[in-house]
Amino acid sequence: MSWEENVRKVVPYVPGEQPKSSEVIKLNTNENPYPPSPLVAKALKDYDAGLLRKYPDTQATELTDELAKTYGLEKENIFVGIGSDDVLSLAFLTYFNSGKPVIFPDITYSFYDVWAELYRIPYETKELDADFTIRKEDYLCENGGVVIANPNAPTGVELPLEVIEEIVAFNKDRVVIVDEAYVDFGARSAVSLIPEHDNLLVVQTFSKSRALAGIRIGMAFGQKKIIDFLKDVKFSFNSYTLNPLTIAVGAAALRDDAYFKEITAKTVKTRERMKKELKELGFSFADSKTNFVFARHESHSAEEIYAFLRERNIFVRHFKKPERINDHLRISVGTEEETDKLIIALKELIK
Amino acid sequence: MSWEENVRKVVPYVPGEQPKSSEVIKLNTNENPYPPSPLVAKALKDYDAGLLRKYPDTQATELTDELAKTYGLEKENIFVGIGSDDVLSLAFLTYFNSGKPVIFPDITYSFYDVWAELYRIPYETKELDADFTIRKEDYLCENGGVVIANPNAPTGVELPLEVIEEIVAFNKDRVVIVDEAYVDFGARSAVSLIPEHDNLLVVQTFSKSRALAGIRIGMAFGQKKIIDFLKDVKFSFNSYTLNPLTIAVGAAALRDDAYFKEITAKTVKTRERMKKELKELGFSFADSKTNFVFARHESHSAEEIYAFLRERNIFVRHFKKPERINDHLRISVGTEEETDKLIIALKELIK
Numbered sequence: 164m165s166w167e168e169n170v171r172k173v174v175p176y177v178p179g180e181q182p183k184s185s186e187v188i189k190l191n192t193n194e195n196p197y198p199p200s201p202l203v204a205k206a207l208k209d210y211d212a213g214l215l216r217k218y219p220d221t222q223a224t225e226l227t228d229e230l231a232k233t234y235g236l237e238k239e240n241i242f243v244g245i246g247s248d249d250v251l252s253l254a255f256l257t258y259f260n261s262g263k264p265v266i267f268p269d270i271t272y273s274f275y276d277v278w279a280e281l282y283r284i285p286y287e288t289k290e291l292d293a294d295f296t297i298r299k300e301d302y303l304c305e306n307g308g309v310v311i312a313n314p315n316a317p318t319g320v321e322l323p324l325e326v327i328e329e330i331v332a333f334n335k336d337r338v339v340i341v342d343e344a345y346v347d348f349g350a351r352s353a354v355s356l357i358p359e360h361d362n363l364l365v366v367q368t369f370s371k372s373r374a375l376a377g378i379r380i381g382m383a384f385g386q387k388k389i390i391d392f393l394k395d396v397k398f399s400f401n402s403y404t405l406n407p408l409t410i411a412v413g414a415a416a417l418r419d420d421a422y423f424k425e426i427t428a429k430t431v432k433t434r435e436r437m438k439k440e441l442k443e444l445g446f447s448f449a450d451s452k453t454n455f456v457f458a459r460h461e462s463h464s465a466e467e468i469y470a471f472l473r474e475r476n477i478f479v480r481h482f483k484k485p486e487r488i489n490d491h492l493r494i495s496v497g498t499e500e501e502t503d504k505l506i507i508a509l510k511e512l513i514k
Numbered sequence: 515m516s517w518e519e520n521v522r523k524v525v526p527y528v529p530g531e532q533p534k535s536s537e538v539i540k541l542n543t544n545e546n547p548y549p550p551s552p553l554v555a556k557a558l559k560d561y562d563a564g565l566l567r568k569y570p571d572t573q574a575t576e577l578t579d580e581l582a583k584t585y586g587l588e589k590e591n592i593f594v595g596i597g598s599d600d601v602l603s604l605a606f607l608t609y610f611n612s613g614k615p616v617i618f619p620d621i622t623y624s625f626y627d628v629w630a631e632l633y634r635i636p637y638e639t640k641e642l643d644a645d646f647t648i649r650k651e652d653y654l655c656e657n658g659g660v661v662i663a664n665p666n667a668p669t670g671v672e673l674p675l676e677v678i679e680e681i682v683a684f685n686k687d688r689v690v691i692v693d694e695a696y697v698d699f700g701a702r703s704a705v706s707l708i709p710e711h712d713n714l715l716v717v718q719t720f721s722k723s724r725a726l727a728g729i730r731i732g733m734a735f736g737q738k739k740i741i742d743f744l745k746d747v748k749f750s751f752n753s754y755t756l757n758p759l760t761i762a763v764g765a766a767a768l769r770d771d772a773y774f775k776e777i778t779a780k781t782v783k784t785r786e787r788m789k790k791e792l793k794e795l796g797f798s799f800a801d802s803k804t805n806f807v808f809a810r811h812e813s814h815s816a817e818e819i820y821a822f823l824r825e826r827n828i829f830v831r832h833f834k835k836p837e838r839i840n841d842h843l844r845i846s847v848g849t850e851e852e853t854d855k856l857i858i859a860l861k862e863l864i865k
Binding site: 172173176195197212219257259277281336392394395396402404405406 | 516517518519520521522523524525526527529530532540543545546547548549550554555558559561563564565566567568569570571572596597599600603607608609610611612625628629632658686687688689712713721725726727728729730739743745746747749750751752753754755756757758759760763
């Protein structure tokens with residue numbers, strides 16, 4: 164017998180390509196095309212590096228104070244982690260111990276089933292409609308917990324807040340997680356439902372609308388009770404995660420609400436223009452409320468378009484699985500100039 | 515039934531106090547009393563904040579390149595995580611799946627049993643000798659894996675490298691983790707054993723000797739095969755953890771080897787002086803090869819000394835459990851001046 168026989172065997176996740184050349188147009192990982200607020204650079208310049216000799220503030224107080232102000236909550240309603248991946252993974256570990264299957268859509272963020280398997284949580288997926296809509300009825304059933312990305316990824320489709328509330332209310336005896344990574348680009352947030360629903364956990368991130376994919380901050384919002392359970396689990400096995408630079412950068416970004424609104428409005432405007440041009444080129448897609456469009460073309464395969472764009476240094480995302488979406492491309496919304504170049508390249512292929 | 519019934523219930527860890535006042539002498543969390551290398555401040559000043567809009571380099575290449583140079587290894591021999599807590603926790607998850615009990619000392623780093631319980635790994639603890647020495651024989655047995663902190667914490671005692679090698683060689687069919695958080699303060703590292711032993715994983719940290727407890731970097735060293743298993747598990751469920759600021763700060767610190775040697779030598783010198791003075795005051799302790807001394811007094815209880823020092827704004831660590839060590843205090847090695855003040859305060863109590 165060798166030690167290798169007792170190693171956990173997994174299928175590693177392959178993240179979107181991160182080409183090093185700066186000449187590339189990167190529309191493959193839903194990063195914000197704009198830099199973070201200038202207050203972020205200032206926070207870094209002003210930071211006293213000598214403080215790094217000490218362990219960080221486990222409560223990330225400077226950051227949670229700003230989050231509380233920004234979202235109209237109290238500090239006790241907020242949990243922060245290393246990106247929303249960390250927050251969601253901890254939430255799975257904390258809340259889903261009934262032994263009953265946790266439910267989420269068949270086409271959604273690709274880590275939900277990974278975390279369920281990691282923590283040996285049974286799960287079932289519910290098929291999206293042909294137009295990629297979540298069918299409410301599927302979530303009004305006996306289950307061990309519900310996870311819904313809203314807007315959903317990689318489809319970009321928003322479920323109306325009234326439907327979210329109905330699902331949360333029906334499932335009052337288990338936790339419902341609403342993963343709002345893309346909510347700031349035009350969807351309605353479930354944060355407003357928190358006062359009425361103690362089983363609701365809303366998860367957001369700095370990676371998209373705050374233009375800080377690099378800093379790795381995710382956060383969960385909920386009533387004090389549900390947040391406390393999450394904190395207890397986190398502190399039971401890893402006390403120190405967010406470093407003080409992360410905390411300072413996150414807080415600085417939140418203090419610049421005007422900049423946040425400005426770059427978000429720009430992305431929304433570019434997205435709407437991109438939709439119009441893609442439609443004219445023969446693409447079809449469900450309406451997106453995110454910073455990407457999930458589209459297929461009537462006569463060119465996703466594979467072909469992906470390869471054609473890549474040769475021209477334009478990177479988009481092609482998910483080969485599940486089969487039901489392998490004719491689609493997920494195209495992030497870039498700057499106006501990047502979008503121009505994308506459309507010009509597509510015209511070259513298509514016309 | 516309520517959702518609360520299916521929440522994971524845990525005993526949260528209580529980290530060492532982090533008093534906010536700067537007038538406090540903090541000898542309770544084994545932080546380095548000196549600031550990190552000046553190159554760290556420079557790296558932060560020079561950092562282009564605009565890069566934070568993008569996801570980080572999942573391989574943390576800049577950091578692993580510097581680690582490879584520093585430790586005479588190849589990049590493929592190195593894994594990095596959010597502090598050694600993250601690295602160790604992932605190592606438990608990755609390597610200990612035989613169903614047989616993992617073994618470690620009864621008095622050691624307090625998270626080993628926590629991670630074992632988190633991942634439902636059976637474990638057994640082995641009693642230290644009366645003088646807090648690890649008994650080699652206890653680790654030459656059938657088991658599911660071995661974890662040894664060397665030097666051990668909170669005892670400070672080093673196990674000779676020859677004994678470590680014997681344990682690693684005996685257990686060739688399971689993974690042996692050597693946790694070297696404090697190794698730089700005078701103990702011999704097991705990194706030199708890596709070429710001969712494919713079942714050995716050596717874990718270190720930036721938190722103590724590199725004066726960067728705040729930055730949260732831990733690393734594991736081993737042969738390519740054992741490191742690859744760890745990477746596969748990590749990337750299967752959380753691709754992006756170390757942010758680019760962390761990577762830049764860690765790499766900068768490694769580039770200043772002269773500074774590292776200078777502050778480490780200072781701490782070792784102060785520790786030896788502190789030992790001498792503590793002995794004269796009636797304290798006894800096993801010989802420490804770390805940046806702390808784990809001591810008891812012949813006539814004053816740990817509780818009494820702890821309270822007396824705290825009133826004078828000097829914080830040391832008192833573990834109330836297990837009972838076998840509740841007459842001990844763990845006192846971090848501070849600057850010369852801080853040590854002066856500690857000794858003066860103790861003289862006030864004791865003489």
